[in-house]
Amino acid sequence: MRVELLGVRGSVPVPGPSTTRYGGNTACVRTTLSDGTTLILDAGTGIRSLEVTQDGGEIHILLTHLHLDHIQGLLFFRPFFDPNAEIVVWGPPPETPPLRDMLARYLSSPLSPIEIRELPARVSFRQFPLDGCQIGSARVQTSRILHRGVTLGYRIDEREASITYLPDHEPALGKPLTVAEDDWISGLALARGTSLLIHDGQFSDEDYSSHVGWGHSSISDALLFALRAEADQLLLFHHDPAHSDDRLDALGAGAANHWEALGGNPSTVALAQEGRVFDVKGRARAGPKASTVE
Amino acid sequence: MSSAQHPLELILARNLVENVSIPAFVLDPDGVLAFFNESAAAVIGSRFEEIGPLGLDEWRFELSHEGRGGQTPWNSESIPAALHQGRPAHERFHLRCRDDARVEVEASILPLAGPQGICGGLLAFWPVEDS
Numbered sequence: 112m113r114v115e116l117l118g119v120r121g122s123v124p125v126p127g128p129s130t131t132r133y134g135g136n137t138a139c140v141r142t143t144l145s146d147g148t149t150l151i152l153d154a155g156t157g158i159r160s161l162e163v164t165q166d167g168g169e170i171h172i173l174l175t176h177l178h179l180d181h182i183q184g185l186l187f188f189r190p191f192f193d194p195n196a197e198i199v200v201w202g203p204p205p206e207t208p209p210l211r212d213m214l215a216r217y218l219s220s221p222l223s224p225i226e227i228r229e230l231p232a233r234v235s236f237r238q239f240p241l242d243g244c245q246i247g248s249a250r251v252q253t254s255r256i257l258h259r260g261v262t263l264g265y266r267i268d269e270r271e272a273s274i275t276y277l278p279d280h281e282p283a284l285g286k287p288l289t290v291a292e293d294d295w296i297s298g299l300a301l302a303r304g305t306s307l308l309i310h311d312g313q314f315s316d317e318d319y320s321s322h323v324g325w326g327h328s329s330i331s332d333a334l335l336f337a338l339r340a341e342a343d344q345l346l347l348f349h350h351d352p353a354h355s356d357d358r359l360d361a362l363g364a365g366a367a368n369h370w371e372a373l374g375g376n377p378s379t380v381a382l383a384q385e386g387r388v389f390d391v392k393g394r395a396r397a398g399p400k401a402s403t404v405e
Numbered sequence: 406m407s408s409a410q411h412p413l414e415l416i417l418a419r420n421l422v423e424n425v426s427i428p429a430f431v432l433d434p435d436g437v438l439a440f441f442n443e444s445a446a447a448v449i450g451s452r453f454e455e456i457g458p459l460g461l462d463e464w465r466f467e468l469s470h471e472g473r474g475g476q477t478p479w480n481s482e483s484i485p486a487a488l489h490q491g492r493p494a495h496e497r498f499h500l501r502c503r504d505d506a507r508v509e510v511e512a513s514i515l516p517l518a519g520p521q522g523i524c525g526g527l528l529a530f531w532p533v534e535d536s
Binding site: 205285293 | 409410411412413416417419420421423424440519520521
Protein backbone atom coordinates (compact mmCIF):
# COMPACT_ATOMS: atom_id res chain seq x y z
CA MET A 112 0.00 0.00 0.00
CA ARG A 113 1.46 3.30 -1.10
CA VAL A 114 0.74 6.49 0.82
CA GLU A 115 1.49 9.96 -0.50
CA LEU A 116 1.15 13.07 1.62
CA LEU A 117 -0.28 15.88 -0.51
CA GLY A 118 -1.30 18.30 2.23
CA VAL A 119 -0.44 18.11 5.93
CA ARG A 120 -1.39 21.54 7.22
CA GLY A 121 -4.39 22.28 9.41
CA SER A 122 -6.97 25.03 9.33
CA VAL A 123 -5.85 27.14 6.39
CA PRO A 124 -3.28 26.89 3.59
CA VAL A 125 -0.07 28.74 4.36
CA PRO A 126 2.11 29.07 1.26
CA GLY A 127 5.32 31.01 1.60
CA PRO A 128 9.03 30.82 2.23
CA SER A 129 8.66 29.71 5.84
CA THR A 130 6.64 26.58 4.96
CA THR A 131 8.43 25.16 1.95
CA ARG A 132 9.82 22.05 3.65
CA TYR A 133 6.73 20.80 5.50
CA GLY A 134 4.32 22.32 3.02
CA GLY A 135 1.43 24.72 3.25
CA ASN A 136 -1.44 22.76 1.73
CA THR A 137 -4.33 21.52 3.85
CA ALA A 138 -5.21 17.89 4.49
CA CYS A 139 -5.03 15.40 1.65
CA VAL A 140 -3.46 11.94 1.54
CA ARG A 141 -3.47 9.59 -1.42
CA THR A 142 -3.47 5.86 -0.81
CA THR A 143 -2.87 3.52 -3.72
CA LEU A 144 -3.80 -0.11 -3.20
CA SER A 145 -2.05 -3.07 -4.75
CA ASP A 146 -4.88 -3.49 -7.26
CA GLY A 147 -4.45 0.11 -8.40
CA THR A 148 -7.47 1.53 -6.60
CA THR A 149 -7.03 5.13 -5.49
CA LEU A 150 -8.38 6.25 -2.12
CA ILE A 151 -8.00 9.93 -1.36
CA LEU A 152 -8.29 10.87 2.29
CA ASP A 153 -9.76 14.36 2.58
CA ALA A 154 -9.87 17.03 -0.07
CA GLY A 155 -7.89 19.95 1.29
CA THR A 156 -5.87 22.12 -1.04
CA GLY A 157 -3.29 19.35 -1.40
CA ILE A 158 -5.67 17.55 -3.76
CA ARG A 159 -5.04 20.16 -6.46
CA SER A 160 -1.69 18.65 -7.43
CA LEU A 161 -3.04 15.15 -7.71
CA GLU A 162 -2.83 13.35 -11.03
CA VAL A 163 -5.08 10.31 -11.17
CA THR A 164 -5.52 7.98 -14.08
CA GLN A 165 -8.71 6.02 -14.50
CA ASP A 166 -6.77 2.76 -14.81
CA GLY A 167 -7.74 1.88 -11.28
CA GLY A 168 -11.46 2.30 -11.94
CA GLU A 169 -13.49 4.45 -9.61
CA ILE A 170 -11.72 7.13 -7.61
CA HIS A 171 -12.74 7.22 -3.97
CA ILE A 172 -12.55 10.37 -1.87
CA LEU A 173 -13.04 9.70 1.84
CA LEU A 174 -13.90 12.84 3.78
CA THR A 175 -13.38 12.72 7.54
CA HIS A 176 -15.59 15.76 8.09
CA LEU A 177 -16.69 18.86 6.28
CA HIS A 178 -14.61 21.60 7.85
CA LEU A 179 -13.33 23.85 5.11
CA ASP A 180 -9.68 22.79 5.34
CA HIS A 181 -10.76 19.25 4.43
CA ILE A 182 -12.94 20.11 1.43
CA GLN A 183 -11.62 23.36 0.02
CA GLY A 184 -9.64 21.61 -2.71
CA LEU A 185 -12.64 19.72 -4.10
CA LEU A 186 -13.34 22.20 -6.85
CA PHE A 187 -9.73 21.96 -8.00
CA PHE A 188 -9.65 18.18 -8.33
CA ARG A 189 -9.11 17.75 -12.04
CA PRO A 190 -11.00 14.46 -12.51
CA PHE A 191 -14.21 16.28 -11.56
CA PHE A 192 -13.95 17.97 -14.95
CA ASP A 193 -13.34 14.77 -16.90
CA PRO A 194 -16.64 13.40 -18.24
CA ASN A 195 -15.14 9.91 -18.28
CA ALA A 196 -14.16 9.95 -14.62
CA GLU A 197 -16.12 8.01 -12.03
CA ILE A 198 -15.75 9.39 -8.54
CA VAL A 199 -17.32 8.36 -5.25
CA VAL A 200 -17.23 10.94 -2.48
CA TRP A 201 -17.73 9.33 0.92
CA GLY A 202 -18.45 11.33 4.03
CA PRO A 203 -19.67 11.30 7.60
CA PRO A 204 -23.24 11.05 8.89
CA PRO A 205 -25.95 12.23 9.10
CA GLU A 206 -28.00 10.87 6.22
CA THR A 207 -30.13 13.99 6.36
CA PRO A 208 -29.28 16.43 4.98
CA PRO A 209 -27.44 14.30 2.41
CA LEU A 210 -23.70 14.70 1.94
CA ARG A 211 -24.23 16.16 -1.51
CA ASP A 212 -26.44 18.92 -0.13
CA MET A 213 -23.99 19.69 2.66
CA LEU A 214 -21.12 20.04 0.18
CA ALA A 215 -23.32 22.11 -2.13
CA ARG A 216 -23.41 24.80 0.53
CA TYR A 217 -19.77 25.39 -0.37
CA LEU A 218 -19.84 24.36 -4.02
CA SER A 219 -22.53 26.79 -5.04
CA SER A 220 -23.08 30.47 -5.70
CA PRO A 221 -21.94 32.86 -4.36
CA LEU A 222 -19.04 30.90 -2.84
CA SER A 223 -18.25 28.96 -5.98
CA PRO A 224 -18.43 29.72 -9.70
CA ILE A 225 -19.47 26.13 -10.39
CA GLU A 226 -22.35 24.17 -8.92
CA ILE A 227 -22.08 20.49 -8.00
CA ARG A 228 -24.66 19.60 -10.62
CA GLU A 229 -22.43 21.13 -13.29
CA LEU A 230 -19.46 18.85 -12.66
CA PRO A 231 -18.83 16.88 -15.86
CA ALA A 232 -17.61 13.71 -14.11
CA ARG A 233 -19.91 10.97 -12.89
CA VAL A 234 -19.88 11.71 -9.19
CA SER A 235 -21.83 10.01 -6.42
CA PHE A 236 -22.01 11.14 -2.81
CA ARG A 237 -22.45 8.55 -0.07
CA GLN A 238 -22.44 8.35 3.69
CA PHE A 239 -19.63 6.01 4.64
CA PRO A 240 -21.10 2.85 6.19
CA LEU A 241 -20.31 2.85 9.89
CA ASP A 242 -19.75 -0.90 9.82
CA GLY A 243 -17.09 -0.51 7.15
CA CYS A 244 -16.88 -1.75 3.58
CA GLN A 245 -14.58 -3.24 0.99
CA ILE A 246 -13.06 -0.83 -1.51
CA GLY A 247 -10.88 -2.46 -4.13
CA SER A 248 -8.46 -4.80 -2.41
CA ALA A 249 -8.75 -3.11 0.99
CA ARG A 250 -11.10 -3.34 3.91
CA VAL A 251 -11.97 0.17 5.06
CA GLN A 252 -13.28 0.70 8.56
CA THR A 253 -14.36 3.82 10.29
CA SER A 254 -15.17 5.19 13.69
CA ARG A 255 -16.64 8.46 14.79
CA ILE A 256 -14.00 10.33 16.76
CA LEU A 257 -13.73 13.27 19.10
CA HIS A 258 -13.51 16.52 17.19
CA ARG A 259 -15.81 19.47 16.78
CA GLY A 260 -18.73 18.33 14.66
CA VAL A 261 -19.37 14.85 13.32
CA THR A 262 -16.00 13.44 12.30
CA LEU A 263 -14.83 10.06 11.07
CA GLY A 264 -11.49 8.37 11.37
CA TYR A 265 -10.59 5.81 8.71
CA ARG A 266 -8.54 2.64 8.76
CA ILE A 267 -7.47 0.95 5.53
CA ASP A 268 -6.30 -2.66 5.79
CA GLU A 269 -4.73 -4.51 2.90
CA ARG A 270 -3.15 -7.85 3.66
CA GLU A 271 -0.85 -7.34 6.65
CA ALA A 272 -0.51 -3.58 6.19
CA SER A 273 -2.77 -0.87 7.48
CA ILE A 274 -2.96 2.86 7.79
CA THR A 275 -5.15 4.71 10.23
CA TYR A 276 -6.03 8.31 9.50
CA LEU A 277 -7.17 10.52 12.38
CA PRO A 278 -6.23 13.99 11.18
CA ASP A 279 -8.47 16.00 13.50
CA HIS A 280 -8.79 14.34 16.88
CA GLU A 281 -8.69 15.28 20.54
CA PRO A 282 -8.84 11.95 22.38
CA ALA A 283 -7.58 13.42 25.66
CA LEU A 284 -10.51 15.81 25.99
CA GLY A 285 -12.04 15.33 29.42
CA LYS A 286 -9.53 12.80 30.72
CA PRO A 287 -5.75 12.45 30.39
CA LEU A 288 -4.65 9.53 28.24
CA THR A 289 -2.31 8.43 30.99
CA VAL A 290 -5.26 7.33 33.10
CA ALA A 291 -8.12 6.70 30.63
CA GLU A 292 -9.08 3.06 30.10
CA ASP A 293 -8.68 1.68 26.57
CA ASP A 294 -12.38 1.26 25.90
CA TRP A 295 -13.06 4.88 26.81
CA ILE A 296 -10.51 6.40 24.40
CA SER A 297 -11.93 7.74 21.15
CA GLY A 298 -10.43 6.09 18.08
CA LEU A 299 -8.20 3.67 19.94
CA ALA A 300 -9.88 0.47 18.79
CA LEU A 301 -9.73 1.69 15.21
CA ALA A 302 -6.01 2.41 15.44
CA ARG A 303 -5.04 -0.69 17.42
CA GLY A 304 -1.92 -2.33 15.98
CA THR A 305 -1.89 -0.24 12.83
CA SER A 306 1.21 -0.12 10.64
CA LEU A 307 1.06 3.62 10.04
CA LEU A 308 -0.89 6.06 12.18
CA ILE A 309 -1.47 9.53 10.77
CA HIS A 310 -2.65 11.56 13.74
CA ASP A 311 -3.44 15.12 14.67
CA GLY A 312 -0.50 16.78 16.41
CA GLN A 313 -1.39 20.40 15.86
CA PHE A 314 -0.41 21.90 19.16
CA SER A 315 2.73 22.07 21.19
CA ASP A 316 2.05 21.19 24.81
CA GLU A 317 2.23 24.89 25.71
CA ASP A 318 -0.23 25.85 22.98
CA TYR A 319 -2.64 23.08 23.89
CA SER A 320 -3.23 24.36 27.38
CA SER A 321 -5.06 27.36 25.94
CA HIS A 322 -6.84 25.36 23.22
CA VAL A 323 -8.50 22.54 25.16
CA GLY A 324 -11.75 21.63 23.45
CA TRP A 325 -10.79 22.99 20.05
CA GLY A 326 -10.79 19.44 18.69
CA HIS A 327 -7.05 18.97 18.18
CA SER A 328 -4.26 17.17 20.01
CA SER A 329 -1.06 18.20 21.62
CA ILE A 330 1.99 16.38 20.34
CA SER A 331 2.37 14.65 23.70
CA ASP A 332 -1.18 13.35 23.54
CA ALA A 333 -0.65 12.12 19.99
CA LEU A 334 2.42 10.20 21.18
CA LEU A 335 0.52 8.70 24.11
CA PHE A 336 -2.32 7.73 21.79
CA ALA A 337 0.12 6.02 19.40
CA LEU A 338 1.72 4.23 22.32
CA ARG A 339 -1.63 3.01 23.61
CA ALA A 340 -2.62 1.95 20.07
CA GLU A 341 0.68 0.09 19.60
CA ALA A 342 1.11 1.71 16.21
CA ASP A 343 4.25 0.76 14.32
CA GLN A 344 4.87 4.24 13.00
CA LEU A 345 3.41 7.66 13.75
CA LEU A 346 3.14 10.67 11.50
CA LEU A 347 2.12 13.86 13.29
CA PHE A 348 -0.29 15.70 11.03
CA HIS A 349 -2.45 18.82 10.74
CA HIS A 350 0.32 21.26 11.57
CA ASP A 351 -0.64 24.58 13.06
CA PRO A 352 -0.66 27.24 10.31
CA ALA A 353 1.34 29.48 12.64
CA HIS A 354 4.24 27.02 12.78
CA SER A 355 7.13 27.70 10.42
CA ASP A 356 9.48 25.00 9.14
CA ASP A 357 12.01 25.90 11.82
CA ARG A 358 9.39 25.69 14.53
CA LEU A 359 8.23 22.31 13.19
CA ASP A 360 11.84 21.07 13.15
CA ALA A 361 12.08 21.86 16.84
CA LEU A 362 8.73 20.26 17.62
CA GLY A 363 9.73 17.16 15.64
CA ALA A 364 13.00 16.81 17.53
CA GLY A 365 11.14 17.17 20.81
CA ALA A 366 8.60 14.56 19.72
CA ALA A 367 11.35 12.07 18.86
CA ASN A 368 12.97 12.58 22.26
CA HIS A 369 9.64 12.21 24.03
CA TRP A 370 8.84 9.08 22.02
CA GLU A 371 12.19 7.57 22.98
CA ALA A 372 11.53 8.41 26.62
CA LEU A 373 8.24 6.53 26.32
CA GLY A 374 10.19 3.51 25.11
CA GLY A 375 9.68 3.98 21.38
CA ASN A 376 12.19 3.97 18.56
CA PRO A 377 12.71 7.64 17.63
CA SER A 378 12.95 6.72 13.96
CA THR A 379 9.32 5.62 14.00
CA VAL A 380 7.86 9.02 14.75
CA ALA A 381 8.00 12.03 12.44
CA LEU A 382 6.18 15.15 11.49
CA ALA A 383 4.28 14.71 8.23
CA GLN A 384 5.86 16.48 5.28
CA GLU A 385 4.05 17.31 2.08
CA GLY A 386 5.39 15.27 -0.81
CA ARG A 387 6.63 12.34 1.25
CA VAL A 388 5.74 8.90 -0.03
CA PHE A 389 5.57 5.75 2.07
CA ASP A 390 5.41 2.13 1.13
CA VAL A 391 3.49 0.69 4.05
CA LYS A 392 4.25 -2.87 4.97
CA GLY A 393 2.72 -5.14 7.56
CA ARG A 394 4.05 -5.66 11.04
CA ALA A 395 4.91 -9.30 10.34
CA ARG A 396 8.01 -8.09 8.53
CA ALA A 397 11.26 -7.33 10.29
CA GLY A 398 12.84 -3.90 10.36
CA PRO A 399 11.22 -0.58 9.66
CA LYS A 400 7.53 -0.98 8.98
CA ALA A 401 7.15 1.97 6.69
CA SER A 402 9.96 3.32 4.61
CA THR A 403 10.17 6.35 2.42
CA VAL A 404 10.51 5.56 -1.24
CA GLU A 405 10.84 9.06 -2.64
CA MET B 406 -10.37 -3.30 14.57
CA SER B 407 -11.36 -4.38 18.05
CA SER B 408 -15.00 -3.89 18.94
CA ALA B 409 -14.06 -3.32 22.60
CA GLN B 410 -14.72 0.37 22.58
CA HIS B 411 -17.70 2.30 23.78
CA PRO B 412 -19.55 4.34 21.18
CA LEU B 413 -18.59 7.98 20.91
CA GLU B 414 -21.84 9.12 22.53
CA LEU B 415 -20.97 7.19 25.69
CA ILE B 416 -17.39 8.48 25.69
CA LEU B 417 -18.74 12.01 25.44
CA ALA B 418 -21.32 11.30 28.16
CA ARG B 419 -18.63 9.98 30.47
CA ASN B 420 -16.47 13.02 29.78
CA LEU B 421 -19.44 15.19 30.61
CA VAL B 422 -20.41 13.48 33.86
CA GLU B 423 -16.80 13.39 35.01
CA ASN B 424 -16.74 17.15 34.73
CA VAL B 425 -20.06 18.09 36.30
CA SER B 426 -21.04 17.99 39.94
CA ILE B 427 -24.50 16.43 39.60
CA PRO B 428 -24.48 12.70 40.46
CA ALA B 429 -24.83 10.71 37.27
CA PHE B 430 -24.60 7.20 35.81
CA VAL B 431 -23.65 6.27 32.27
CA LEU B 432 -25.55 3.22 31.04
CA ASP B 433 -24.81 1.16 27.96
CA PRO B 434 -27.65 0.09 25.64
CA ASP B 435 -28.34 -3.00 27.76
CA GLY B 436 -28.58 -0.93 30.93
CA VAL B 437 -25.17 -1.97 32.16
CA LEU B 438 -23.84 0.61 34.60
CA ALA B 439 -20.72 1.53 32.65
CA PHE B 440 -19.62 4.42 34.83
CA PHE B 441 -20.66 6.79 37.59
CA ASN B 442 -18.98 9.99 38.64
CA GLU B 443 -17.47 11.22 41.89
CA SER B 444 -20.65 13.05 42.82
CA ALA B 445 -22.59 9.81 42.55
CA ALA B 446 -19.85 8.07 44.51
CA ALA B 447 -20.26 10.63 47.28
CA VAL B 448 -23.93 9.70 47.61
CA ILE B 449 -23.43 5.96 47.26
CA GLY B 450 -20.37 5.83 49.46
CA SER B 451 -18.30 3.78 47.03
CA ARG B 452 -16.26 4.73 43.99
CA PHE B 453 -17.06 3.21 40.62
CA GLU B 454 -13.73 1.37 40.61
CA GLU B 455 -14.80 -0.46 43.79
CA ILE B 456 -18.05 -1.64 42.26
CA GLY B 457 -17.08 -1.96 38.64
CA PRO B 458 -19.44 -2.34 35.71
CA LEU B 459 -22.72 -3.92 36.78
CA GLY B 460 -25.49 -5.38 34.67
CA LEU B 461 -28.91 -3.73 34.80
CA ASP B 462 -30.40 -6.27 37.20
CA GLU B 463 -27.22 -6.29 39.30
CA TRP B 464 -27.08 -2.57 39.88
CA ARG B 465 -30.81 -2.29 40.43
CA PHE B 466 -30.40 -4.98 43.08
CA GLU B 467 -27.18 -3.73 44.65
CA LEU B 468 -27.92 -0.03 44.67
CA SER B 469 -31.55 0.09 45.66
CA HIS B 470 -33.56 -0.77 48.70
CA GLU B 471 -36.43 -1.82 46.55
CA GLY B 472 -34.16 -4.27 44.80
CA ARG B 473 -33.05 -5.74 48.11
CA GLY B 474 -36.63 -6.03 49.21
CA GLY B 475 -37.63 -7.88 46.12
CA GLN B 476 -39.36 -4.95 44.54
CA THR B 477 -37.74 -3.69 41.39
CA PRO B 478 -37.02 0.00 41.38
CA TRP B 479 -38.01 1.81 38.26
CA ASN B 480 -40.91 -0.61 38.27
CA SER B 481 -42.59 1.27 35.49
CA GLU B 482 -39.88 -0.14 33.22
CA SER B 483 -38.72 3.35 32.46
CA ILE B 484 -35.09 2.35 32.02
CA PRO B 485 -35.85 -0.28 29.40
CA ALA B 486 -38.26 2.17 27.80
CA ALA B 487 -35.58 4.82 27.69
CA LEU B 488 -32.99 2.44 26.28
CA HIS B 489 -35.21 0.55 23.88
CA GLN B 490 -37.70 3.16 22.80
CA GLY B 491 -35.73 6.35 23.29
CA ARG B 492 -38.12 7.91 25.79
CA PRO B 493 -36.71 10.09 28.61
CA ALA B 494 -38.12 9.27 32.04
CA HIS B 495 -38.15 10.60 35.56
CA GLU B 496 -38.78 8.69 38.80
CA ARG B 497 -38.09 8.46 42.51
CA PHE B 498 -36.50 5.50 44.22
CA HIS B 499 -34.44 4.67 47.26
CA LEU B 500 -30.73 4.28 46.76
CA ARG B 501 -29.00 1.77 48.98
CA CYS B 502 -25.71 3.31 50.02
CA ARG B 503 -22.74 2.19 52.08
CA ASP B 504 -23.68 0.63 55.45
CA ASP B 505 -27.20 0.09 54.14
CA ALA B 506 -28.02 3.78 54.40
CA ARG B 507 -31.18 4.67 52.51
CA VAL B 508 -31.35 7.81 50.41
CA GLU B 509 -34.42 8.75 48.43
CA VAL B 510 -33.46 10.18 45.07
CA GLU B 511 -35.16 11.62 42.07
CA ALA B 512 -33.65 10.49 38.82
CA SER B 513 -33.97 11.39 35.19
CA ILE B 514 -32.73 9.19 32.39
CA LEU B 515 -31.90 10.63 29.02
CA PRO B 516 -31.46 8.13 26.19
CA LEU B 517 -28.43 8.73 23.98
CA ALA B 518 -28.93 8.04 20.31
CA GLY B 519 -26.45 8.24 17.48
CA PRO B 520 -26.44 7.33 13.80
CA GLN B 521 -26.55 3.65 14.73
CA GLY B 522 -29.47 3.97 17.13
CA ILE B 523 -29.67 4.14 20.90
CA CYS B 524 -26.30 3.45 22.39
CA GLY B 525 -26.99 4.04 26.06
CA GLY B 526 -28.31 6.52 28.52
CA LEU B 527 -27.29 9.18 30.97
CA LEU B 528 -29.02 8.89 34.34
CA ALA B 529 -28.72 11.92 36.60
CA PHE B 530 -30.09 11.87 40.13
CA TRP B 531 -30.27 14.01 43.20
CA PRO B 532 -31.30 13.28 46.79
CA VAL B 533 -34.80 14.36 47.70
CA GLU B 534 -34.51 17.13 50.26
CA ASP B 535 -37.18 15.85 52.68
CA SER B 536 -36.09 12.21 52.67
